[in-house]
């Protein structure tokens with residue numbers, strides 16, 4: 001009789017446990033200068049921890065918050081960094097070198113000059129940009145353990161990698177909480193963690209530059225970060241009627257202008273995905289293709305301003321264009 005009661009109790013408890021384990025918890029908040037949304041199946045704790053972690057990272061990495069480590073490093077030129085800032089910096093410096101400077105985390109003086117920090121936009125003179133370019137370059141950043149030192153007037157902007165790093169930190173929390181399914185959109189950097197609760201792949205929409213509420217393509221994937229860089233995300237129209245976007249070509253100090261509308265990089269590592277989406281945007285179509293052939297441990301989708309789409313071999317089979325068209329395949 002006692003055994004039967006135990007079985008009945010267990011049978012009643014199981015569905016509750018299943019609902020509790022698989023229930024969906026969502027959150028959305030503003031951090032890193034953008035809107036973020038988090039959806040986790042089976043762990044309320046993970047949702048709380050992820051928000052806390054991202055808000056902490058934001059306070060460490062913001063170039064404009066007077067208390068952040070990046071702000072204080074830019075001001076004081078030397079600083080003992082937290083583990084997170086030091087590891088992000090170390091990883092970013094490596095990616096700056098690997099991309100031959102297309103990614104450059106020392107562009108803060110140039111980004112600021114164009115008004116992308118204050119949002120008071122202006123077109124700097126060529127002389128002014130040449131002067132400021134003398135202050136850029138990762139050779140002016142020394143990182144020894146956790147001690148960072150900037151020379152030659154260098155100042156850092158981690159905006160191109162911070163959201164990807166946040167996605168990696170979130171993935172670590174999800175693994176710790178043994179979550180099997182979660183979907184995070186960190187202002188355009190999407191973490192498709194595990195697979196959907198029914199075991200199928202996540203569908204990630206790639207934003208349509210004409211209408212941010214819709215998509216030009218949908219990508220099916222699991223356990224990947226999809227990081228997108230788009231000229232349409234932040235730009236201004238100058239008095240000359242030209243469009244100036246927030247992604248800067250470090251070799252000229254000018255906004256990248258090579259017919260690329262957006263680049264999405266898909267890879268398991270969020271920091272790398274974020275870094276490469278920015279770098280491939282700067283490189284443009286041909287150089288991006290060459291870079292992929294040489295380094296291709298990632299996949300990417302590139303939308304050009306004539307509407308054409310190219311996609312690397314690893315994901316082209318999982319990509320569907322919403323206009324029914326086909327993407328050009330890029331083989332390794």
Ligand code: AMP
Pocket residue numbers: 102103104105107111116157158159160161228229230234246247248249250274277278282
């Ligand atoms: P993302 O949206 O990830 O492509 O990052 C773009 C942001 O990174 C910009 O808003 C700038 O703050 C900064 N940035 C612009 N150009 C570059 C570049 N070539 N390398 C690194 N950071 C950049």
Ligand code: MG
Pocket residue numbers: 159160161227229273274275276277278
């Ligand atoms: Mg980026």
